[in-house]
Amino acid sequence: MRSAIMAVAISALTAGLLTATTASADISPLDRFGDQSLTWQPCDDSRLDPAGAQCADVIVPVDYSAPQAETMTVSISRLPATDPAQRRGVLMSNPGGPGAPGLDFMIDVRNGMSSDVRDRYDLIGMDPRGIGRSTPVNCRWQHGFGLESAGIDGVGFAESVAQQAELAALCASNEGPRLRHITTRNTARDMNVIRAALGEERISYFGTSYGTYLGAVFSQLFPERSDRFVLDSAVDPEHYGSVGMIRAMGSVNEAAFDRWADWVATADNEFRFGADRSAVRSTVQDMVRHANDRPIRIGEFIVDEHSLPMVLYRGLDDPRNYPLLARQIRQLADAADGIEVQPESELAAALAFMLTAQPRDYSPASAVLCGDVEVPRDPAWYWRNIEASRADQPLFGAFANNIPPCAFWAPPVEQPTVIGNAVPSLLVQSTGDTRTTHAGAQVMHRVLTGSRMVTLEDVPVHWIYGNYPNTCIDSTVNIYLRDGTLPDTDRTCQDDPGRESR
Template sequence: MRRSIVAVVVALAATAAGLFTTATASADPLDHFRHQSLTWHSCDDPRLDPAGAQCAEVTVPVDYSAPRAETMSVAISRLPATDPAKRRGVMLSNPGGPGVPGLDFTLDIRTGMSAEVRDRYDLIGMDPRGVGRSTPVNCRWQDGFGMESAGLDAVGFAESVAQQAELAALCATNEGPRLRHITTRNTARDMDVVRAVLGEDRISYFGTSYGTYLGAVFTQMFPERGDRFVLDSAVDPERYGSVGMLRAMGPANEAAFDRWADWAGAHDAEFGFGTDRFAVRSTVQDMVRRANDQPIRIGEFTVDEHSLPLVLYRGLDDPRNYPLLGRQIRQLADAADGVEVRPEPELAATLGFMLTAQPRDYSPAMAVLCADVEVPRDPAWYRRSIEASRADQPLFGAFANNITPCAFWAPPVEPPTVIGNALPSLIVQSTGDTRTTYAGAQVMHRALTGSRMVTLEDVAVHWIYGNYPNTCVEATVDTYLLEGTLPDADPICHDDSAGR
């Protein structure tokens, strides 16, 4: 009798064990990540702490196809809604790049918001995987940042090929297989884990530049989880990647340079580049040729034909920077003439970033771009594109068409996301954007069939809401975030910055 009872108990135990094993095996392996507890703490940040923000770390899988394997940390910040009684939910955000830290981006967004919008949302900043205080990518680059002009001839192009191959090799050596999982799709998956950990059914979102692509990818992968999405200075989803996006920048920056040259010509008494755009262009193009023959020594930096066009590129994305760019080019011109020049802080910071990988290298950005989209690998393909661009793009063609480390990268583990859905969203775009072109934003608008696009006309600015004050843009965005209603048509806004 006792043996029969024992046999029944053993059989029941075995059955229960089998049921437990089956249940465990069938459970969503991401549940562990979605139900983790957060420990909020001081951000130890001079901007965030005085604003009342708190920070936390979210654990996510390195590889979502193997969630029980290696993990990494994603850092987030939170600025609470200013009126808890009116709180609608959370708004995640991304400042672009890719590869740009985003914990304090919430403070920038907030400057454009009305008080009523600030009442409604917890603003969530995020350092994407591989970036900043999240588990970082660090390829240990000592010089270069993955993008440069190819120069003026075959010798300069060969130098670029060698430089970009070396940067890619450093990433493969220092980061290894983990690099293949530093992708936009995985960052979107991280965002959904953050959503779940915060206890939200849906998220709102504000992204600018690359952040618009990330937001569009999120809506494609998690359509049921999106609430109110604002995409400011939108990426062309059909040209996303280190080749397509860069090539689109060439003509846009040549046009922006002409606008700056008009301005510089009107200020010839201050800068001495010439009295009209043609004289200014001639002066600057001659500087590039001179830098090819004799690199410019300024302070601790050496500026050559590979890096000089990038100083221009970095200064043309906002008309408010025109005087700053004029001073920087004047300093470089003086240094080229043999004058001992100490670069002003902004120029020193630009050159430090481009030439010495300080204060941080750009490898996290290249990790994302290269892991997202495969590019041509034959250097001759890039050389042909460069030469074909020189006539129409004398300053920027050799930059916009040049080879990058992606040509030497391991192939992506997933295909790029095809963007195409009818979820409501609001796109904000200036017609003269030098980084994400107006034509590219129109492609995003057509792909997101439920979107509306508000256009800021005749301004060459990249990133508007929270950065470039405009009453029309701010009112349109605030209305959408408050009421959830999109405009009946695509609004056209005009620059009113002179009156503010």
């Protein structure tokens, strides 16, 4: 009898251990991240705190293939839905870049929202991994921001090659193995952890520029977790990366320059660049050539053939900035003529960012781009493309085809995400976008088979909803976010009348 009792007891104990072992095996190591409790507190931010936002840190694995190893934090913000009775869920977001902090992004985006959209969503901002408050990448760059023109000759290109190699080496030495995990796929995985930690079954999403690619990667990896997605100023997913995306900017920025030149020629008495497009173009191209021979000293900055085209690039992405850009180029032209000039505040800030890596460097952007997609490594390949582009892209070909830091980066740990799904989404795009081209957005539209596109015609603006008010665009987006109703077909919107530059 005693032996029989012992046998039964051992059998029961063994069964219990097997059951416990099986149950334990069913628990994913990632579950602990989704089950974490968030601590909401004031954001200590001059924009977010007055708006009533709160912030929290979310713990995520550095490497999702080893979730029990090293962790990092991702910072998020929350602006609560204004009518809890109407609340639908959360609307996450990304402002692009890559490399742009996004904690306060939704304060701007909600400018386009109707009140019944604000009623329905907690608006979630996020500093993506490696950026802002989210365990930031810091390569300690002292100059440059990873984007520059190669200049007008082989000497200038050689300088670019040396500088981009130096930037990559600084990232490798200062960041180490963690750098390879600052990727779009991991940020999308972080978003899914955030979703779970917020207690949501699905997320809605608004992203602009690079943020459209992040949104598309999320919907590709987690289609069952994707609700209403708005992708504004969309990246071409088949040419995403530090080479494909940048090369596409050459011709569209030349076209935008011509449009700016037409505008500035009408104010020749004020700006003195020339009375027609051709004269303005000739004046500015001469400035670039002269900056190669004799860099322009303006205030504490020295502007050369590598950086002068980038001042133009930064100013051409919104027609409301045309007067501001004209004033900046006039200041640079005066300084080139030997006049002592102190740059106005916005030009000084732009030059500080480009030339001195202040207030922050652009290394997190390179971390994402280089971690996502491998690029050609032979400098001769880039030089051939630069030379071939000069005839029809005299101002921007040497920028759009220049060698990036990624040419000197360690290979990505994962292959890029192939986008192709039927998750419903709404694409918003302008035909003249200088950063993410209309043609590239059409590729995104094609591979997102459940999408509709609404196009703002004949406006060279990058990021529309919440940034460039347009009745037609805002209404289409708000109806979709409120009701989930996509347009029956793609549609085209015109610029609102009475638009003024500043």
